[in-house]
Amino acid sequence: MSLDKLSQLLSTRDWLMADGATGTNLFNMGLTAGEPPELWNTDKPENIRSLYRGSVQAGSDIFLTNTFGGNAARLKLHNAQGRVRELNRVGAALGREIADASGRTVIVAGSVGPTGEIFEPMGTMTHATAVEIFHEQAEGLKEGGADVLWIETISAPEEYKAAAEAARLAGMPWCGTMSFDTAGRTMMGVTSAGLSDLVDTLPYPPLAFGANCGVGASDLMRTVMGFIAHGAHFPVIAKGNAGIPKYHDGHIHYDGTPELMAEYAVLARDAGVKIIGGCCGTMAEHLVAMRAALETRPRGPKPTLEDVSAKLGGFSSTSDGTGDTSGEPKRERRGRRG
Numbered sequence: 001m002s003l004d005k006l007s008q009l010l011s012t013r014d015w016l017m018a019d020g021a022t023g024t025n026l027f028n029m030g031l032t033a034g035e036p037p038e039l040w041n042t043d044k045p046e047n048i049r050s051l052y053r054g055s056v057q058a059g060s061d062i063f064l065t066n067t068f069g070g071n072a073a074r075l076k077l078h079n080a081q082g083r084v085r086e087l088n089r090v091g092a093a094l095g096r097e098i099a100d101a102s103g104r105t106v107i108v109a110g111s112v113g114p115t116g117e118i119f120e121p122m123g124t125m126t127h128a129t130a131v132e133i134f135h136e137q138a139e140g141l142k143e144g145g146a147d148v149l150w151i152e153t154i155s156a157p158e159e160y161k162a163a164a165e166a167a168r169l170a171g172m173p174w175c176g177t178m179s180f181d182t183a184g185r186t187m188m189g190v191t192s193a194g195l196s197d198l199v200d201t202l203p204y205p206p207l208a209f210g211a212n213c214g215v216g217a218s219d220l221m222r223t224v225m226g227f228i229a230h231g232a233h234f235p236v237i238a239k240g241n242a243g244i245p246k247y248h249d250g251h252i253h254y255d256g257t258p259e260l261m262a263e264y265a266v267l268a269r270d271a272g273v274k275i276i277g278g279c280c281g282t283m284a285e286h287l288v289a290m291r292a293a294l295e296t297r298p299r300g301p302k303p304t305l306e307d308v309s310a311k312l313g314g315f316s317s318t319s320d321g322t323g324d325t326s327g328e329p330k331r332e333r334r335g336r337r338g
Helices: 005-012 023-028 037-043 045-057 072-078 081-100 127-143 157-170 192-201 217-229 258-271 284-296 305-312
Strands: 062-064 107-112 148-154 174-178 208-213 236-240 245-248 251-254 275-278
Touching (some): 005 107, 037 081, 062 081, 072 127, 081 127, 127 148, 208 217, 258 275, 258 305
Parallel strands (some): 107 148, 148 174, 174 208, 208 236
């Protein structure tokens, strides 16, 4: 079997740059709070092309489709659960069009966000139902020409496993990130070490795994450094927010400058991260600065947590979530599980 496009690119490059925010960019184009962005795939395709094109022109090697909430559980809130295949297919097809016109290899990553449901026994979502929900979305993205499924902003291990199983059923390569937003843990208590261990046990593993969103670039860096210190066996993804959200003049604004995001990108690269992008608040100007820094700044030594907090600002909590409060991520390495 020939290597998929993302594996090929990963094998030839030291780092790849992913894209920035979807929501922030669409809000700037007039999306209103509570309006499902996925409906714009069919209603305002020119805006979605413009979103994708902005990432590609800023230098992204990978961009995510506008399908984050494109699963039946989320679309049901807008009476659009019958449109899952269509909205995902069109979201990916618009991406394919932009990537193919770019004149270089650009990966179309089919964005798959959480269902928004709590799993058994705390909630009602079962593994089988979650797999079915994710599989339906995956098939739509595959039909539209996505190169890879990009499962993101997950907080429960059960949901990560269900999405991995759906990727297997669809015969699609995948990447998966969790969001660490509660003192170095996901909302459901997963630590950086916990996700590293989980990925190692999956029967259908991802091409790359990592962290997205969360609190700010500093906290995200601490988490990805935790994966690497724990002995990650797969390429690591970092997709940090552009600073911290601040509320003013009736809207949310992220305080991260292009210069800050350029520092974050270089720190991530030097820490050993392979796929580097932005999440909430990350606009084209941030991506341009990140790409320029990654291409022109020489590789430095692996950063310490002190380097990270000095360049990106302090951490939001003293602990990285793994029980180690010394400030340095744990250094032990583990062998592969038998």
